[in-house]
Amino acid sequence: MRIDLLDNLISDVSGRFGLTNDKARQLVGVLIALIFDEKRGGFAGFVRLFEQKGLGRLIQSWVGTGPNESISAAQVDHIFGAPLIGAIAGKLGAPVSATAGAIGGLLPNLINELTEGGKEPTGIPETLKSWVAGIADWLGDLGRFGWGALAAGAAAVGGAVAGGARAVGHAADATVDAAAYAARKTGNGLGKILPWLLLGALLIAAFLLFKGCKKDEAAVAASGTDSSVSTTAPIAAPAAQANPRFSFENVDGKATVSGQVASDAEKTKLLDAIKATFGADNVNGDISVDATTAPAGWMDKLIALLPDLKARGVKLGFDGDKIAIDTSALPEAERFALSQKLRSGFGGFEISGLWDKAMAALSSLKAGFSADDLIKALNLSGINFDTGSATITRDSYETLSKAAEAIKAAPAGTRIEVGGHTDNTGDAAANLQLSLDRANAVTAKLVELGVPGEQLVGKGYGQDKPIADNASEEGKAQNRRMEFTVLK
Incomplete structure (x- = not known):
């Protein structure tokens, strides 16, 4: 390269x-x-x-x-x-x-x-x-x-780098191998420098073991080193980092918070933003700091969303890259709006508790609903994908889970086509393939969620059946869709 x-x-x-x-x-x-x-x-x-x-x-x-x-x-x-x-x-x-x-x-x-x-x-x-x-x-x-x-892989890589000082500085493997090689060569004039090589090997090996690198010590033992020379034992690998957590509840206009972040800087940044939004006298609770916690990748996005959490009764929780929201105390239109903002801002996160028109319609299906009732509800679903790919974004998982429940309760013999559609951006043949890949991704996810495979058929339509004008971004967004149809 x-x-x-x-x-x-x-x-x-x-x-x-x-x-x-x-x-x-x-x-x-x-x-x-x-x-x-x-x-x-x-x-x-x-x-x-x-x-x-x-x-x-x-x-x-x-x-x-x-x-x-x-x-x-x-x-x-x-x-x-x-x-x-x-x-x-x-x-x-x-x-x-x-x-x-x-x-x-x-x-x-x-x-x-x-x-x-x-x-x-x-x-x-x-x-x-x-x-x-x-x-x-x-x-x-x-x-x-x-x-x-x-870390061990990096040390091994460093051991292969040519150049004595650089190799010694970056790799225990190279040092240990050199010591073992010198031990085999003591009869060929290297015996005088062997003690120094062994000492260097032990010091560097001990340093890298302290860093958490577990190395094969067989070569050191083969060199004839007295086990009493070094009593250094490998330090246990540090425990996995804890998830950054945060919970929020708007109780009568006051913010009640708790959670755990990695640093005082993160804590101060988040609490200052909450106080600026709600007023310092309207913030209850605290956030703890633990250095073993992973950085809060959601911090900036959450701060941007704070003004939308001023509606009374809103509850929100973060646990690593998972989000739970409860908007049940809000009027339906406000629930839709807040859920949409959350999906837009946290598309790479797994979100539970979202409430959109599809979730409302699927939840309203009564026992004995017809296949047509099911299709009307399914076609309100907003299933999102990573740009230019067939990867379903994690914010769509809960919608698909609810859809799977409804499809499994559909009248016996119901078969459904999952149709993929794109806008007209790019090559038509590529769009046709992408639409098929996305349709198949949705059917595969529904099967994973328990829907019998024989009930579903994936089909790609590409850009050939728009429902809006591709001249605008809003129209293109409407054309990028999954469309469910009952197969007669």
């Missing part, structure tokens, strides 16, 4: 997302470690992850020789998870939104360069190993989010 191209990419991303070049370079190191994480199957496993998330076509555009499709910040959250993105942002000292955006800016070209000629790499290129080794000291923390033993 050409380093000059990577440097140009870093400069571009730094300028677009307000990162320094050093932070963008660190971010590249993180991405390389994630892409080649052996616990997830290396590069091939990274590609599979995209496929499992419904973004296989997206990553294949980067691997192939054609144009690279862009990836949105919401799609980045969907792939890696909001907690991991928040942790990376915390390590970089950068806003979560900028971090997600920068990852989206880096990934397409990084994957494209790693797969020159469409060939998938089997391991990290030699020219990039030092990039991962350079952030080995904090990769272990990211390993808590299900991405393998990243």
